[in-house]
Amino acid sequence: MNTSNENQYINREYYLCMSKNFQRSTNLLQQVYEKQVVLENIFIRDITAYGTVRVNNCSFDKKVSIRFTIDQWKSFYIINAYHSMYYADSNTDSFQFKLTVPIDKLSRLSPQNSISIMNISFAICYAVKGEEFWDNNYSRNYNLEIIEKLRRQIAQDYQAISNEFRQIGNICGLKNLGGTCYMNSVLQSLLFTSSLTNYFLLNENIQDSTMKNISVSKEIVASEYLNLLYLLYCGKYNVVTPAPFKQVIGHINHNYLENQQQDAHEFLIFLLDYLHKDLNRIKFTEVLNQTQEIERNAVNQINNHSIIVDLFYGTYLSTITCLDCTYTSHNYEPFNCLTLPISSTNQCTLEDCLRHFNEDEYLSDDSKWFCPGCQCLCNRKRRLEIYKLPKILIIQLKRFQINYEMNWIKNNTLVLYHLHHNHLIHFIQLLIMMVH
Template sequence: MNSVLQCLLYARPLTMYFTQGRYRKDLNRTNPMGCKGELAEEYSALVVELNKRCYRYLAPKFFKATLASFAPQFEGTQQQDAQEFASFFLDGLHEDLNRVRKKVCDCNLDGMPDHLAADKAWNEYLTRHNSIIVDLFQGQYRSAMRCLTCGHESLNFSPFMFLTLPIPANPSVDIRACLQEFVRAERVNGWRCPKCKCARDASKTLSIWRLPPLLMIHLKRFTFSGPFRDKLSTRVDFPLTNLKIQDGVANPKLQEQKRDYKLFGVSNHYGNMSGGHYIAFCRDFQSRRWYKFDDSAVSPMPESQVCSNAAYLLFYSCLDFDHLGNSF
């Protein structure tokens, strides 16, 4: 929990949204999917206190108690998966801050060209989910299923919070190799083809259609095979600046933008599946220095040590907010 919260505190647009009190106009206390606005209120109080910078450390006991009242799995001190916590927490914030009060039904995308189907799916999604979390952290996948018998292709566009990347089975890889593995076509047996009207073998391809201003990358270090669980300790090299997401981008307009991202946080996991410890590395926007957050201990660190085989969650910020058409 601590490592994720530290990284999110360095997500400047989100932190400023709370410290400036802009979240209050979006509070949705009647959303049955949310936490009655209480999670957003407690997180705001935590952010404001931490930004006073007058504490050696701060124990977020009220925030943790509020979180546990809606999610009992976070009640004790047992270690939880950082990605699962981040996903639950950001989903909870989203529902507490959802600007939508009345939701509409899903739309039909059959037979539409890619760009029209993607825009319609995204706009329809925003009629049900519209918050600062969607504005900052959510992108859009393009999923294509192609029948290997008749060639018919069925498209689906869906939102994502984390860009979850598999790690290739090599001693050392870079982030681009993970992206290439992510977009590799997968054979699916028994898919019901809408054209053939029966079960067929198909090829499934996942690609990126829309990227968010703040990109969270989840490196799949934990693998499951039946009752067995394992952790991959492969070193994944990733850039601290000028990350370009090009492999797996299906949207021609996004390819033309050549968007660059800069790293501002890393949640690292040390240990194995049965136990371990999370430590955060974060870059301070003002000093431009990197810091190591190990529970209550905070210390400066050289940026040469930011990339390691313990990296689990990567937090990137788009270098240029101007062309995104949003004001945060």
């Protein structure tokens, strides 16, 4: 075996593409009832195909697996799909799978020093009630091509438009995909948060070690975020279409699959959560050994450490006082978003909102609390204060409230803030809410 050639292949980068564009079925349910199992959706990032399979829910015990080959079925691999959702209205289940090209096996197949196009073929097996049902794309199998990766592939995926004739500094815009202004406004806010962006772009360790691992593993959100950052900051483009990023997000949360409006605040918290998971420096096994340490440190309650925790997480001090005996208990809670109430006046300042936030909240009647001081169920008051500020404070203004008729009403109070407080506020994410 020639080791140097072997290494040459391993070091090469590949990407996958569909041989023919996959069309989502227009009569999915009808097909599911006929065939029991149907490939509902598939998309590709780098060398991984992410698929969703829909099956008829004939029995509780069921298993969905993918059988694939890279050598025209001389040998094959089996991967299991995992259950993701039950649809009560149609009595069907969806399963998801992740098919990653086994790069280390490619070197055996490809002739030395030349890259021919290689194929992956796969079919889906649904095992239920002792029977096997297959979706093999009407006996043609589903086919994916493995092609050597080109740098410009990312730009093509994002339909990046060159800024050759329109140089406006390094500013690059995100195209709206319909009702996706919620996503673009959150992305722009985060992308312009220099400490986070510098972490991705300037920290070579991240790109060399973490991100290389990320691109072939499950950490797809951080990996895709880096692709987007690369396009926005490389200075070559003035518009990109963030459809691939939305596909990744939509794969995790189906609500983001369509081009409808969503709540920007929820999306921001969702995105931070997934970036944190992907960039977590502490693995779960290590955390288990540090249980006592975690109890001592409120921020560790969220299980770990990442740039997201370092930048966006602060600590609340919650103080509960018994109204009968004045017994007081303290609790520390991590937070990544300061949700502030707004008073119903024409205008107020952010400081007014903060004062309002720090006011005692009287919890009584239906939420009695067992007081360790007087050993009985008591009324109590709660005060929430910021114990430790995050480096970047996200403020959400509570613009929407439910009135006594159970309708959402918007508080249009003008909230003023002063830019000289920008050591406190790097950006303010206002709550955007869809009214159905």
